[in-house]
Amino acid sequence: MKKVEKHLFPKNVKEAVELLAEYKGEARIVSGATDLMLWIRDGKVSPSVLVDVSDLPEMRFVSVSDGKMSIGSAMTHAEIAAHPDVKRIFPALSDGCRSVGSPQIRNIATLAGNIVSAQPAADSVVPMTALGAQCELAGPDGTYMRPLCELSKKVGESYVDPTKEIITRIEIKIPSGxxxxxxxxxxxxxxxxxxxxxxxxxxxxxxxxxxxxxxxxxxxxxxxxxxxxxxxxxxxxxxxxxxxxxxxxxxxxxxxxxxxxxxxxxxxxxxxxxxxxxxxxxxxxxxxxx
Amino acid sequence: MQELKCVVNGKNVAIMIDPSHSLADVIRYDLGLTGTKKGCEEGECGACTVLVNGLPVDSCIVPAMKANGKNILTIEGLEQNGELDPIQEAFMEAGAIQCGFCTPGVVLSAKALLMREENPTKEDIRDELSGHFCRCTGYLQFYDAVKLASEKIKSRKNKEKK
Incomplete structure (x- = not known):
């Protein structure tokens, strides 16, 4: 069986996308890895290279400006559950994030991971869908926005291809009224x-x-x-x-x-x-x- | 093989590891720290919990290389100068240990909680320990142990002040 031979840490999103292209489908984005490790063990996926984006500063922030909230997609569920702006502006999202797994899972599992893993009842994806979230993706053809609700394909599979592209940011409009x-x-x-x-x-x-x-x-x-x-x-x-x-x-x-x-x-x-x-x-x- | 550099229990570590291995396996087999237990190996039971930069994670589902550049605390790192951590003492005194298999993980989650919150409520303790299975104690002793540990830590601090 093929196994992971390299675990790489790109310096930024651009480098991460380049690494995915360089390895032509053999490399896969990893963030929290809480699902991915199980899939690898079960033989459901067998990447030989992991491209780790969990510590990229570009994907680690929460900001509120111009009537919208922007969330770096490598933020963990624990971080979003505890974030004062998220609690105040979108309590549905902080409550959803607090319901995922256990503290040990929430401390490492990320929002982007929850989206790409595509479990229909994913406790952070369900509120983000209700909030009308948009996702920014970075891939070989540049970056583009897609509505979150268009990313789920079927149980366990999203339209995001983690061997080619990365969800970098989640954007939610804050109603003015x-x-x-x-x-x-x-x-x-x-x-x-x-x-x-x-x-x-x-x-x-x-x-x-x-x-x-x-x-x-x-x-x-x-x-x-x-x-x-x-x-x-x-x-x-x-x-x-x-x-x-x-x-x-x-x-x-x-x-x-x-x-x-x-x-x-x-x-x-x-x-x-x-x-x-x-x-x-x-x-x-x-x-x-x- | 890939080089992993991190700090484990306060000591710098630089070793060549297989990047397909989990952090739990590297801790147990490469570093020989067998206090970290593997139970379910799918992130359900919490036995393998260690602290990464102060946060509890299930080391059985964390790729080992994710520890690169991080600070890891395992159960072996709690004792100071041959003395048990107050949390370990409290677990013994409160009868919160029976077979002991879940204990290292539970103690580390308690450690993370008490580092962040000196006076945890019952709810705080429940939440923080909710990712642990214990098939012996019935869990109630965990509350007593964490409360007792919190008292011990405070009284130690007061003594140091005097």
Whole structure:
């Protein structure tokens, strides 16, 4: 079996992209490595070179300016969970990041890794999808932006090719008016357990409380993070109220079709959980602008 | 083979290692520090926890070369001048050790917590130790041990001041 022969530390993103090109598919980007080490052991992937971007200063920051938050994609889940700006501006994201794995995983696993690993219920990707995050990618043809929601392909596979390109930055627009975000999750235990269902929402409202934009995401309900579009549509143009949120949650439960899973529970049970978690999340998000 | 340079338990280390190996394997087999245990080898049980630049990580799923240029603390690095760390004493006194297999990892997570927070709450302790499996103690003794360790560390500091 092929194994890792070199673990390289490029000085910047440019050098990292050049190394990937130089090794023509034999090299692979590594950041936290918490998933990658397991895949290598299981023989799912067999890179001979690892290009480590976890310490690149260009990918290690959180900044807030011009109405948007920019996050270096090598930030760890622990760092994002504890970051005061993230907590204040996008609590759904800090709460999601706090739910990943255990402290030992969160201390090293990165946001970009969570995106590229493409587990549909990834606890940081679900809130980032609800927040409408955009990702900056650097590859052989330069850098470009892609919406996060277009990067998930199927379970365990994203459209980002880690042998060619790197997610360098995540950008999230901060609404100028009233808004709120929330993340909810249910799992067999609080640590080291994959979610049975998780849900994240973002609501934007007029000054009088009329909902003008909504994103509702629930997982794992499909092979990629699932947008409850009927539920979202139901909210638009109406005044926030417990009744409205109950109706939207009902719609989200109805349009979600989680499958029966020996690990996560029956589809029927999880449909009810989607409804309940979406309702809780909507109420919590709305409480932030009420 | 690739050269790994890092600081392990306060000593500079420069050795040639196989870059496909995990940090846990290099610690155990290349450095001979077998206090770090391998349990599940998939980042679930926490037995292999070591501190990298003061932060607990599961060394079984960390590529060894990621330690390059970093400061590593393993259970062997806790004793000072032949004396146990107050956390180790507290674990013994609180009965927080039975078979001992999870202990080095749990003690290191407790160390990271107490370095950052002198007076951890029960919630802080729960969170910090949530990535550890212990099949003997029932976990409750861990709370007592960390609380006791926190008292010991404070009283030691006070003594030093006087």
């Amino acid at each position: 009233k808004y709120g975000t929330a993340f909810k999750r249910i799992a067999p235990r609080e640590a080291m357990a994959l979610p049975v269902v998780n849900a994240a929402v973002m609501l934007e409202a007029e000054d009088d409380g009329t909902i003008k934009a909504a994103r509702i995401v629930a997982s794992p309900v499909a092979v990629v993070p699932f947008r409850a579009k009927n539920a979202e549509a139901h909210l638009i143009g109406k005044k926030a109220s417990p009744k409205l949120f109950a109706e939207a949650a009902e719609a989200a439960g109805a349009e979600a079709s989680p499958r029966d899973s020996l690990v996560r529970g029956s589809g029927e049970y999880r449909k009810v959980l989607v409804k309940d978690l979406v309702e809780q999340a909507l109420i919590q998000a709305a409480s932030l602008f009420a």
